[in-house]
Amino acid sequence: MADPRTRSVAISRSALGAAISVIVIINMTGCAQADGAQTAQRVPVYGLGHAPTAVEISALNIDANPAGVGLPAGQGTTATGETTYALKCAACHGPSGEGIGPNPKLIGTDPPAGFVFASDAKAPKTIGNYWPYATTLYDYLHRAMPLTAPGSLSPDEIYGLVAFLLSRNGIVPATMVVDAKSLPGIVMPARRYFVRDNRTGGRTFR
Amino acid sequence: MHLSSDGGRRYSGRVTKPDNDKATLTRRDLLHSAGIATGIALAAPITKLLAQAAPPAAPPIPLDATKVPGLPSGPLGERSPFEKPALAPLNVSTGATNTPHQRLRGTITPADLHFQRHHNGIALIDPAKYSLTVHGLVDRPLVFTLDDLKRFPSETHTYFIECSGNGRGAYRAPKPEMTPQDVDGLTSNSEWTGVRVSTLLRETGVRSNAGWVLAEGGDAAVLSRSVPLQKMLGDAMIAYAQNGEAVRSANGYPARLLLPGYEGNMNIKWLRRLKLIDQPNMSRDETVKYTDPLPDGTARQFSFVLDAKSLITSPAAPERLSAPGWRPVTGIAWTGRGRIAGVDVSVDGGVTWTAAELFGAVLPFAHTRFQHMWEWNGKPATLMSRARDETGAVQPTLAEYRRVRGPGTDYHFNAIRSWRVDTNGMVSFNG
Numbered sequence: 205m206a207d208p209r210t211r212s213v214a215i216s217r218s219a220l221g222a223a224i225s226v227i228v229i230i231n232m233t234g235c236a237q238a239d240g241a242q243t244a245q246r247v248p249v250y251g252l253g254h255a256p257t258a259v260e261i262s263a264l265n266i267d268a269n270p271a272g273v274g275l276p277a278g279q280g281t282t283a284t285g286e287t288t289y290a291l292k293c294a295a296c297h298g299p300s301g302e303g304i305g306p307n308p309k310l311i312g313t314d315p316p317a318g319f320v321f322a323s324d325a326k327a328p329k330t331i332g333n334y335w336p337y338a339t340t341l342y343d344y345l346h347r348a349m350p351l352t353a354p355g356s357l358s359p360d361e362i363y364g365l366v367a368f369l370l371s372r373n374g375i376v377p378a379t380m381v382v383d384a385k386s387l388p389g390i391v392m393p394a395r396r397y398f399v400r401d402n403r404t405g406g407r408t409f410r
Numbered sequence: 411m412h413l414s415s416d417g418g419r420r421y422s423g424r425v426t427k428p429d430n431d432k433a434t435l436t437r438r439d440l441l442h443s444a445g446i447a448t449g450i451a452l453a454a455p456i457t458k459l460l461a462q463a464a465p466p467a468a469p470p471i472p473l474d475a476t477k478v479p480g481l482p483s484g485p486l487g488e489r490s491p492f493e494k495p496a497l498a499p500l501n502v503s504t505g506a507t508n509t510p511h512q513r514l515r516g517t518i519t520p521a522d523l524h525f526q527r528h529h530n531g532i533a534l535i536d537p538a539k540y541s542l543t544v545h546g547l548v549d550r551p552l553v554f555t556l557d558d559l560k561r562f563p564s565e566t567h568t569y570f571i572e573c574s575g576n577g578r579g580a581y582r583a584p585k586p587e588m589t590p591q592d593v594d595g596l597t598s599n600s601e602w603t604g605v606r607v608s609t610l611l612r613e614t615g616v617r618s619n620a621g622w623v624l625a626e627g628g629d630a631a632v633l634s635r636s637v638p639l640q641k642m643l644g645d646a647m648i649a650y651a652q653n654g655e656a657v658r659s660a661n662g663y664p665a666r667l668l669l670p671g672y673e674g675n676m677n678i679k680w681l682r683r684l685k686l687i688d689q690p691n692m693s694r695d696e697t698v699k700y701t702d703p704l705p706d707g708t709a710r711q712f713s714f715v716l717d718a719k720s721l722i723t724s725p726a727a728p729e730r731l732s733a734p735g736w737r738p739v740t741g742i743a744w745t746g747r748g749r750i751a752g753v754d755v756s757v758d759g760g761v762t763w764t765a766a767e768l769f770g771a772v773l774p775f776a777h778t779r780f781q782h783m784w785e786w787n788g789k790p791a792t793l794m795s796r797a798r799d800e801t802g803a804v805q806p807t808l809a810e811y812r813r814v815r816g817p818g819t820d821y822h823f824n825a826i827r828s829w830r831v832d833t834n835g836m837v838s839f840n841g
Contacts, residue, residue, distance in 0.1 A: 321703035322816030405801030
């Protein structure tokens, strides 16, 4: 029997055509059109792989995005976060989030001159002055911290740590309850400085 | 970043020997080895030497390899005992260790000398338990075992991977003793074999509102990056073989993402999950890290593509030119935008430039070796190389780079590097 790559062309030209048209749309716009027209009725070519169960997916599906999709139930405040921080974070990042050795400084709104990181390599980038999205804190702490026991923090612990780190950076009041609903609404000071890549190759160096 | 002046020298005695291993093998070593290898009766002075000598490092080196039987084969083809290239720095679990480019020729990086950048150590994964889950905005979420991945049609391509932090130390704190390994050792070039991501997405189907793919590793950092769907439907692949064998643990065993021309961090090692999403996830490594502060007070985000770049690998520190006369100025060039169009070499600090010879077929998204024959007259000289790519991009001078990107910028360091040759033949890094 022929290789399915060629066989599919002969048997299912319309399906392949639909697949190609979807790809062309994506290539032209950089992202797919949310036009509601679900035209990609592609069928599996090789039939390899198996369907995961919902439980299997949820075990892996740990990401949280700026819209708050992926944030779990739970909550925390600066007070609960301060306790967790002292217990699980301070040893590496310092009691006041000042950073120790290669472990980054977490708290600080400097440099006072503004967003001068390109001219000052020594200016420390902190949650207060460089992180553009608050939800990234949840996503990152959940997946990767603490370094010695990654993935060990509970949602309540993480929400508390996020509240603690944000309030100490002067971004939210210390009384704020951080949870799946409130976290996506927090606007980070550095958000406005981030721009998309404008390099395109060619003679002009950007 | 911690940088050693030279990996070999720094760890001398513990891990490896100096670059001039050859010179350190003494007559005594040779005589001793000959005795061990042959077991023949030896003249009195030699036996005396033998009695005094410490046990030799295996294997022994005969005086004349034509007069004694050689060694039998072993399970692995070992490097010559005279050759001990090494990654440096060592024992890095959240950081980078560099390829010793001053020890390499040609274009392929030996798998065990491929640079490594880890975010929480090297994950060890049982291939029988490995799986890759593709879900999110797809028609049919699917889990692929390693066997599944290998049953799809495979492809083999030669691609470089470069950490976008490559060159940071040389830019921020240049030192004369820096070697090519120290300057730009976070780029390596391999032949990769695997399956295209688009082949897997054909199995799952792609919903029309998908625009990005979150790629996630199965390491302790659970490293994640958002990749444009367009790239995933193009040349992106999942590699399970490197230079003809299984991918090395430190490089993502049993399977990793390969995004030709994109910064190394996005080529997720130990790939466990692809999630099709509508907007980028804004992961830590695409916001807080791997973004480029610019002098206009902005930070460039999603700067995926690596700029055109080149690196002289010889003459370079810690080399010392033995005598005036002819020798090649040679090195590697690469670009994240396809093929290298040319490399110019200057031996007078950038006053004049000559197009260098490019070796073999120039492959897209791969290291290309260049060579320029140079007759050193014994006077001080400053060597430079300047890459050009097929889009017309030209590697900028250090001054232009500093002006455009700023002294504090964090990634994509592709300024022209220079090497100083002194009258005594010593070569040093010159910024």
